[in-house]
Amino acid sequence: MRTREFAGTRVGAVGLGCMGMSWAYSASERDDDASVALIRTALDLGVTFLDTAQIYGVGHNETLVGRALAGRRDGVVVATKTGLVATPSDTGQAAIGRDARPETVKRSAEDSLRRLGTDAIDLYYLHRIDPDVPLAESWGALAELVAEGKVRRLGLSEVTVAQAAEAHAIHPVAAVQSELSLWTRDALGAPGGHAGGGADAVAAESEVGDVVGWCAGHGAAFVPFSPLGRGFLTGTVTSADFEATDFRAANPRFQRDALAANLRIVDRVRAVADRHGATPAQVAIAWTLAQGDHVLPIPGTKKERYLRDNAGAADLDLTTADLAELDEVPAATGSRY
Numbered sequence: 001m002r003t004r005e006f007a008g009t010r011v012g013a014v015g016l017g018c019m020g021m022s023w024a025y026s027a028s029e030r031d032d033d034a035s036v037a038l039i040r041t042a043l044d045l046g047v048t049f050l051d052t053a054q055i056y057g058v059g060h061n062e063t064l065v066g067r068a069l070a071g072r073r074d075g076v077v078v079a080t081k082t083g084l085v086a087t088p089s090d091t092g093q094a095a096i097g098r099d100a101r102p103e104t105v106k107r108s109a110e111d112s113l114r115r116l117g118t119d120a121i122d123l124y125y126l127h128r129i130d131p132d133v134p135l136a137e138s139w140g141a142l143a144e145l146v147a148e149g150k151v152r153r154l155g156l157s158e159v160t161v162a163q164a165a166e167a168h169a170i171h172p173v174a175a176v177q178s179e180l181s182l183w184t185r186d187a188l189g190a191p192g193g194h195a196g197g198g199a200d201a202v203a204a205e206s207e208v209g210d211v212v213g214w215c216a217g218h219g220a221a222f223v224p225f226s227p228l229g230r231g232f233l234t235g236t237v238t239s240a241d242f243e244a245t246d247f248r249a250a251n252p253r254f255q256r257d258a259l260a261a262n263l264r265i266v267d268r269v270r271a272v273a274d275r276h277g278a279t280p281a282q283v284a285i286a287w288t289l290a291q292g293d294h295v296l297p298i299p300g301t302k303k304e305r306y307l308r309d310n311a312g313a314a315d316l317d318l319t320t321a322d323l324a325e326l327d328e329v330p331a332a333t334g335s336r337y
């Protein structure tokens with residue numbers, strides 16, 4: 001697989017998001033042993049940039065990654081995240097809240113190190129800024145973890161350019177991870193149509209700014225999450241018939257009428273894919289790679305055939321004409337959260 005630079009080392013241009021192995025999509029298809037084997041197959045393919053978080057399955061996903069990395073740690077960049085916590089709610093279903101107090105961040109790092117079975121986390125993200133804690137306090141605690149040798153680099157997720165700059169002035173931002181895909185372009189500072197902020201967005205789209213460009217200018221990687229539009233852009237999601245616990249069951253873009261309207265986007269992606277003998281998934285990932293050499297997408301999957309498909313995107317070069325065509329896909333119907 002082609003490689004790209006991350007913080008002075010080379011990683012596979014296409015990474016792996018591990019979230020879905022523990023959380024969010026099609027729960028009935030989860031299989032821990034298969035997930036561990038999948039991560040090891042990924043490493044065999046050169047997919048060496050792994051993404052997890054404390055909140056994914058509340059420790060479960062980090063444990064899976066730790067199992068997969070036993071004896072395979074060298075040459076892998078492991079990223080995890082802190083700052084989101086699961087709190088019990090009246091409904092019995094855990095609610096997700098933000099907690100990025102210094103003491104929580106420090107404790108969470110110790111737990112992540114133990115679950116990952118590693119001496120140091122290569123890339124540690126603040127998953128979300130906590131509105132009740134000044135960014136300088138959360139980021140300062142993270143910087144102390146770097147000084148202590150428990151963490152190698154720091155990242156932010158779903159932030160504005162102004163927030164990234166504020167953190168960078170305290171300690172270098174090595175990566176920003178935000179949603180970026182053919183149907184969610186906020187991080188490019190995209191005007192209007194393609195953005196889609198939503199209630200959970202950290203900032204209105206007008207405030208986000210060109211985060212991808214900011215990263216390029218400040219030596220940071222930009223890591224697109226959900227580059228496949230949570231599976232939609234692959235063309236395999238054609239009905240709104242999700243398992244009750246699936247994140248998409250309540251997501252505006254995946255409700256029946258919105259989903260039907262959004263299939264026009266997939267038609268356009270498939271047209272480009274057909275010209276290259278590629279899959280829509282590969283085009284969706286290649287489009288993110290085309291946004292800059294510092295971009296490291298992390299498509300998520302539980303299935304080996306999808307893993308291999310996604311890895312193949314590293315070798316797909318989209319033409320200027322392809323990119324222009326993909327810029328003209330219809331705007332998504334429905335907000336992203």
Ligand SMILES: NC(=O)c1ccc[n+]([C@@H]2O[C@H](COP(=O)([O-])OP(=O)(O)OC[C@H]3O[C@@H](n4cnc5c(N)ncnc54)[C@H](OP(=O)(O)O)[C@@H]3O)[C@@H](O)[C@H]2O)c1
Nearest residue numbers: 017018019225226227228229230231234281299300301302
């Ligand atoms: N920082 C954040 O706030 C944040 C938020 C969301 C996600 N993330 C990270 O980003 C990673 C990727 O995002 P994501 O998992 O939300 O969405 P995604 O990568 O856009 O899509 C994942 C979905 O696409 C399906 N899929 C994957 N490859 C496919 C292929 N080649 N053909 C057909 N379907 C395919 C998967 O199915 P199967 O599951 O059946 O394989 C899954 O349902 C996550 O794993 C996580 O690490 C971060």
